[in-house]
Amino acid sequence: MEHVEFSVPRMWADHHVPIVRKALLGIPGVEDVYASSAWKTVRITYDPARVNPNTLEKALADAGYPVGVELELPTYPEQTKDNAMWYTVAGRMTETNLADLKMSGDHRKY
Amino acid sequence: MSRYIATRAIRGATALVYEAEQLLNKALKELGPDTPVQFTNTAYYLPVILGLTGIEVSKLGDMPKVLERAKALLHPIPKDQVWLPYLGETLDSGIATLFAAELIEGIRFAYGEQPEKITWGGKIAKGGSFTSPEFEGEGGNGGTLNGPIDDIQLRAWGIQLVDGRMPGFAAIVGCAKSNEVAVEIVRQLQQRNILVFLSGNVNGRSIIHQLMEEGVELGYDTYTVPFGTDTLSAIYALGFATRSALTFGGMKGGMARDILLYNKYRVFAFVLALGEVDDLKYAAAAGAINYGFPVIADTVIPQILPTGITSYEHVISMPFDEIPGENDLERAKRLVQRCIEVRGVKIKVTEVPIPVPYGSAFEGERVRREDMRIEFGGKKTRCFEYLRMADFDAVEDGKVTVVGPGIETVPEGGAMDMGIVVEVAGRKMQEDFEPVLERQIHYFINGASGIQHIGQRDIAWIRISKAAAEKGFNLEHFGKILVARFHADFGAIVDKIQVTIYTDPKKIEEWLAKAREAYNYRNQRLADMTDESVEEFYSCTLCQSFAPNHVCVVSPERLGLCGAYNWLDCKASYQINPTGPNQPIPKGKCLDPVKGYFDKVNEFVQSASHGSVQQVSMYSIMENPMTACGCFEAIMMVVPEANGFMVVSREDPSMTPAGMTFSTLAGVAGGGLQTPGVMGVGKYFLVSRKFIAADGGLKRIVWMSSILKETMAEELKAAAAREGDPDLLDKIADERVATTVDEMLPFLEEKGHPALTMPPLF
Numbered sequence: 001m002e003h004v005e006f007s008v009p010r011m012w013a014d015h016h017v018p019i020v021r022k023a024l025l026g027i028p029g030v031e032d033v034y035a036s037s038a039w040k041t042v043r044i045t046y047d048p049a050r051v052n053p054n055t056l057e058k059a060l061a062d063a064g065y066p067v068g069v070e071l072e073l074p075t076y077p078e079q080t081k082d083n084a085m086w087y088t089v090a091g092r093m094t095e096t097n098l099a100d101l102k103m104s105g106d107h108r109k110y
Numbered sequence: 111m112s113r114y115i116a117t118r119a120i121r122g123a124t125a126l127v128y129e130a131e132q133l134l135n136k137a138l139k140e141l142g143p144d145t146p147v148q149f150t151n152t153a154y155y156l157p158v159i160l161g162l163t164g165i166e167v168s169k170l171g172d173m174p175k176v177l178e179r180a181k182a183l184l185h186p187i188p189k190d191q192v193w194l195p196y197l198g199e200t201l202d203s204g205i206a207t208l209f210a211a212e213l214i215e216g217i218r219f220a221y222g223e224q225p226e227k228i229t230w231g232g233k234i235a236k237g238g239s240f241t242s243p244e245f246e247g248e249g250g251n252g253g254t255l256n257g258p259i260d261d262i263q264l265r266a267w268g269i270q271l272v273d274g275r276m277p278g279f280a281a282i283v284g285c286a287k288s289n290e291v292a293v294e295i296v297r298q299l300q301q302r303n304i305l306v307f308l309s310g311n312v313n314g315r316s317i318i319h320q321l322m323e324e325g326v327e328l329g330y331d332t333y334t335v336p337f338g339t340d341t342l343s344a345i346y347a348l349g350f351a352t353r354s355a356l357t358f359g360g361m362k363g364g365m366a367r368d369i370l371l372y373n374k375y376r377v378f379a380f381v382l383a384l385g386e387v388d389d390l391k392y393a394a395a396a397g398a399i400n401y402g403f404p405v406i407a408d409t410v411i412p413q414i415l416p417t418g419i420t421s422y423e424h425v426i427s428m429p430f431d432e433i434p435g436e437n438d439l440e441r442a443k444r445l446v447q448r449c450i451e452v453r454g455v456k457i458k459v460t461e462v463p464i465p466v467p468y469g470s471a472f473e474g475e476r477v478r479r480e481d482m483r484i485e486f487g488g489k490k491t492r493c494f495e496y497l498r499m500a501d502f503d504a505v506e507d508g509k510v511t512v513v514g515p516g517i518e519t520v521p522e523g524g525a526m527d528m529g530i531v532v533e534v535a536g537r538k539m540q541e542d543f544e545p546v547l548e549r550q551i552h553y554f555i556n557g558a559s560g561i562q563h564i565g566q567r568d569i570a571w572i573r574i575s576k577a578a579a580e581k582g583f584n585l586e587h588f589g590k591i592l593v594a595r596f597h598a599d600f601g602a603i604v605d606k607i608q609v610t611i612y613t614d615p616k617k618i619e620e621w622l623a624k625a626r627e628a629y630n631y632r633n634q635r636l637a638d639m640t641d642e643s644v645e646e647f648y649s650c651t652l653c654q655s656f657a658p659n660h661v662c663v664v665s666p667e668r669l670g671l672c673g674a675y676n677w678l679d680c681k682a683s684y685q686i687n688p689t690g691p692n693q694p695i696p697k698g699k700c701l702d703p704v705k706g707y708f709d710k711v712n713e714f715v716q717s718a719s720h721g722s723v724q725q726v727s728m729y730s731i732m733e734n735p736m737t738a739c740g741c742f743e744a745i746m747m748v749v750p751e752a753n754g755f756m757v758v759s760r761e762d763p764s765m766t767p768a769g770m771t772f773s774t775l776a777g778v779a780g781g782g783l784q785t786p787g788v789m790g791v792g793k794y795f796l797v798s799r800k801f802i803a804a805d806g807g808l809k810r811i812v813w814m815s816s817i818l819k820e821t822m823a824e825e826l827k828a829a830a831a832r833e834g835d836p837d838l839l840d841k842i843a844d845e846r847v848a849t850t851v852d853e854m855l856p857f858l859e860e861k862g863h864p865a866l867t868m869p870p871l872f
Contacts, residue, residue, distance in 0.1 A: 014388060
């Protein structure tokens with residue numbers, strides 16, 4: 001048995017994990033899969049006589065998780081005084097609200 | 111504040127909002143904007159979104175505007191070099207995550223992918239708190255996880271949440287170190303009566319799988335609710351929290367700040383992250399922190415110590431293998447203890463000296479026939495329980511005696527007769543408290559894991575499971591449970607307790623006769639007790655911890671709307687805790703005997719409702735009706751077209767002639783609001799002589815959920831006969847014959863329902 005580890009940046013949450021595992025465990029020769037959404041890596045134990053890393057990599061890409069390809073996130077504009085939610089919805093509080101202070105508990109002692 | 115956590119939470123939030131956008135665009139294209147979106151049996155749409163924004167999402171087309179709100183809450187990922195406070199940005203991103211997660215779950219519902227199906231072939235228990243031992247099926251949908259908790263269950267748990275029996279909830283996300291640890295964590299929480307919500311996975315394996323493999327019964331009855339195997343489904347826990355504020359706190363959608371503060375101060379919840387933590391888990395944790403819920407992880411992660419959003423620490427790392435302890439079970443225990451400390455959950459644990467775990471969370475556990483060691487009562491044998499007051503000298507405190515053969519004399523799966531006689535003595539004990547205490551036997555015995563108790567008096571039915579018997583549970587332990595619990599819970603009125611368990615046939619005959627004589631005497635005493643025969647009513651402000659302006663006024667002929675507190679219960683409760691929620695209210699001058707106005711009652715209600723209710727009519731729904739918190743067993747509403755009222759039960763999910771289901775109606779009836787024509791009631795109030803007496807009484811009921819008709823058939827028939835119309839029950843429509851006014855009216859006319867010829871309500 002051999003091991004191979006791939007970086008899979010698009011597997012960033014645990015609802016992606018079952019998809020990745022299913023894609024890999026269905027391949028003959030794959031013995032075990034450890035898919036970590038925390039580290040965005042997948043470690044595969046496989047039989048080199050039956051399957052090779054290229055096949056595994058292709059299976060990942062076909063499932064929507066290409067190796068080493070970062071998730072391209074849209075860049076949202078930096079919130080400023082003009083359009084940030086805390087200004088537009090309720091007005092950002094910059095002083096301690098007396099109601100909060102009155103209700104606050106023991107944490108003020110820290 | 112940790113830059114690492116801020117970075118990962120903001121990144122996770124951004125990715126999830128992006129994913130929600132992609133998914134929504136796909137769904138709008140494939141299903142269309144008019145496709146309905148609804149969580150199971152709830153009147154609160156997508157509850158987190160409703161609560162925090164006021165937006166009522168009922169179809170896919172309502173979602174884009176929520177998505178825009180989520181986007182506006184996102185912030186740039188912190189830069190490597192520049193130090194900023196980050197907390198505000200992280201919290202905003204947390205809320206954006208919750209919106210996105212709820213949208214995704216809503217879309218999954220639209221696609222029919224929720225509640226999640228699970229491939230494991232085990233059984234999932236679903237259903238109400240009362241379950242027959244003959245219920246042998248799989249329950250619910252078999253291989254489907256729970257998904258969101260429905261409104262009916264939320265309200266059913268209401269009274270336990272407010273009276274402290276259920277201190278809060280633990281949202282567990284991920285997978286424990288081993289199955290053994292998973293079971294121990296859940297058992298520890300169950301023993302403290304903390305609701306356990308399960309979601310998330312690590313490498314595809316969830317704590318739900320672990321518990322199922324170990325045969326742990328999951329479901330509403332055992333306080334362990336499997337939401338789904340990914341972290342997205344943890345949104346249902348926050349939906350539950352939001353709905354608590356909407357249901358019991360009288361808040362409306364959009365009151366974000368109030369809802370979050372309500373949760374911080376009233377809902378004792380925390381998140382326990384088991385196993386590695388990914389970007390989404392960080393982001394969802396940031397969402398939970400907004401509610402004042404701290405996060406405890408059993409792995410190495412950075413911490414966020416006190417900054418004021420939660421009561422104490424915000425994020426705590428407690429790497430499992432580094433927890434001091436001799437073995438993993440001890441480490442699991444300490445982990446749970448730490449969680450409770452961090453949230454500041456107030457818990458009273460009674461030590462019960464028996465060989466099986468003990469706690470209210472085991473109350474709903476079933477013992478199926480194939481798992482049963484022995485049963486008492488039911489179809490084959492007799493079982494009764496009788497509690498009586500005795501002289502001080504006649505009671506030896508803590509003594510438990512078994513008179514007759516033990517369970518070892520009966521083959522596995524067999525049955526035997528049993529009688530439990532409890533004798534109590536106390537300076538403040540009164541004969542009137544006997545039935546109040548006797549009814550506790552059901553809850554006390556049910557608290558033992560592997561023991562099932564149903565019924566009361568001489569129709570009690572008890573089962574001991576094989577697992578409990580193997581651990582050494584025997585007859586004597588019933589006595590030990592009762593001694594420990596009566597001392598702990600009723601110490602103010604009970605000083606000494608002794609319990610005798612009879613299995614000897616001759617003794618059973620003798621004591622059963624005595625017990626039946628006492629039951630008859632009590633029945634007569636209760637029947638003779640009227641509102642006119644007492645000088646004072648009792649208040650119940652127990653629910654003010656959740657519904658701050660609600661006051662129940664409990665009289666001998668009007669029990670609390672939750673069904674859990676009658677006049678005698680309140681009287682006993684006052685003796686136990688003289689400064690507690692049940693205070694005597696002198697009736698004072700009767701201002702109107704028909705509608706039930708009393709000057710001192712009005713004074714009390716004005717004060718206790720903080721001025722929001724000026725006067726209350728005890729016997730009318732049309733004029734100043736009593737308010738409701740949200741725990742009601744049934745809701746009544748006027749049906750003007752039929753000149754009467756309908757009553758819908760909490761257990762009835764069907765449509766009613768009012769055009770609303772129970773869940774929707776509950777929004778009108780709850781939250782301490784006084785709405786003429788709408789009222790939350792305890793179901794046994796229906797058979798009271800004083801039931802809406804000013805408006806015409808039981809004869810005004812034109813529609814009633816069939817479950818009420820069936821489960822209370824004898825009582826309702828007797829009440830109908832008393833009202834002079836013995837066939838009244840057959841004249842009342844239910845959801846099987848009518849769910850609209852148009853369907854109901856011909857039925858009422860055909861049956862000659864008396865409401866049609868009564869004086870007009872308006």
